[in-house]
Amino acid sequence: MIQLYGGPTPNARKIAIALEEMDLAWELVPIDILAGDQLTPEFLALNPNNKTPVIVDSDGPGGRFVLWETGAILLYLSEKSGHFMPADPARRAVAWQWLMFQVSGIGPMFGQEVHFTHYAAEKHPYAIERYSREVSRLLRVLDQRLSEAEWLAGDSYTIADMATLPYLRRKLIEETGRYPGIERWAAAMLERPAVRTGMAAGVARAETVEGGLTGFTDEHRSILWGDRQHAPH
Structure with a gap:
């Protein structure tokens, strides 16, 4: 089983698409970036760069395997499944x-x-x-x-x-x-x-990445780009 830590963002959706296309068993672990879930000690233990998405593959190389950065994740999943990358x-x-x-x-x-x-x-x-x-x-x-x-x-x-x-x-x-x-x-x-299916991942808050979120506050800005984002963790 692969756990995908993420939410309604393009970066998480690209991984969800790949997981679906490759027919790999997976589940979404919702991370609410507006609430600061990505800044918790539990999430930072997975990704010290405090960004989503992250995958945790229970059947990875040597057992449990954690990976972040979407390019790396996509290449890993392609190799794991043996699909969607030309052989030539x-x-x-x-x-x-x-x-x-x-x-x-x-x-x-x-x-x-x-x-x-x-x-x-x-x-x-x-x-x-x-x-x-x-x-x-x-x-x-x-x-x-x-x-x-x-x-x-x-x-x-x-x-x-x-x-x-x-x-x-x-x-x-x-x-x-x-x-x-x-x-x-x-x-x-x-x-x-x-x-x-992949594009619908976390769709309940699609407006956060589509440029139409209502009620966006200074606290959200602090979490994503300001003092809370840049504070030592």
């Missing part, structure tokens, strides 16, 4: 390339854009423009790739696709018709039952 070295490297594009580009830049646009206490035009423009640039790169290839790695559906879709949910709604390659690919992914 060149094709496998391309899949790694697009996985790294997500974890180093799509994830951080989309996160900063949402932060400064929706959640920052003060709206700074420079920061909003900087990250909004970078998100648009990354979307153009992604759309070009998906206009010439069926999946990010080429003709094979891989963990790179699973990693990327959860971050595009809001943009697909807000910018319908602007990125036809991405829309074609997203529609194909959402036809997969495992993807739909």
